[in-house]
Amino acid sequence: MKIAEQQGERHVLTVTVDNEAGILARIAGMFTARGYNIDSLTVADISENHQVSRITIVTHGPPAVIDQIRAQLERLVPVHKVIDLTEMGAHVERELALVKVTGKGDTRVEALRVADVFRAKVVDTTTGSFIFELTGAPDKIDSFVVIMRELGLVEVGRTGIVGMMRGAEGA
Template sequence: MAAKIKPLLVQEVVERHTLSILVDNEAGVLGRITGLFSSRGYNIESLTVADITEDEAVSRITIVTSGPRRVIDQIRAQLDRLVPVHSVTDLSELGPFVERELALVKVAGTGEKRVEALRLADIFRARPVDTSTQSFVFEISGSTTKVDQFIELMREVGLVEVARGGVVALSRGATAQ
């Protein structure tokens, strides 16, 4: 009796991608785009939206997502087919790009913990935007990794809560994408 040979499953490499999507600035567009992701089981790791034109006609949606190459290609193709979408750019594939995230980090503590929180904030160039005798709210911006590291260190000195604004990104160079 011949032995059954099981096919080898090739594990696909999951990559992080930052998508810049230019859309008409109208009601329901964001819902249609996030609906596309959720109906197909794609995860959105970060999402930001803002008007980018003087006449408020166009918005930029920046989405950070992860997946195998074929899934990212499928997401892009499906986004391109939506009517209010002007363009979809995968900044991760385009080349060098600038990516930043903003977070507010509330830390409570007194004595040495308070001094340590201020010292760490100085190292990370986070600035206090609210202070009391018992707590701080720090504002930090930078790469997602930098924000993650700052939050992790603040856990040790009295992290209370965090609000993150999501990733914003633009390609480098003199041309618009």
């Protein structure tokens, strides 16, 4: 499938799986084998007994491709459940970033001012640099990084997106 055909709506998928060796490789391999791109991927243990994990995948594609991805994920063992948060409706997405910025004098002051506007927290500082911690929607983090590029951006580390449906019911 050509890249142009894959362009389409952005979808956030949550996949509940048994926490066992190789499942992440199988899922990533499924995407690779079919030429689908993963924009963001996060995995975390979500059960008290460490037997279940939740994988959050952000991908793009037209509806037919997204339906195919869901169907193929659902066929994988040990996948328990696949939910497309985008199709389900209102949901919350968040990401964490660590952003290292260097600077002296006015540039340093401006970096701190911008960080305050974005509610970024200083988690490390030296006489020549800061590391900011920032959480929020991916667009907020993108905007912060763009501004910091002009102020001495050195490095960015991002966790990837996690998402959850709004309301009282669980996925």
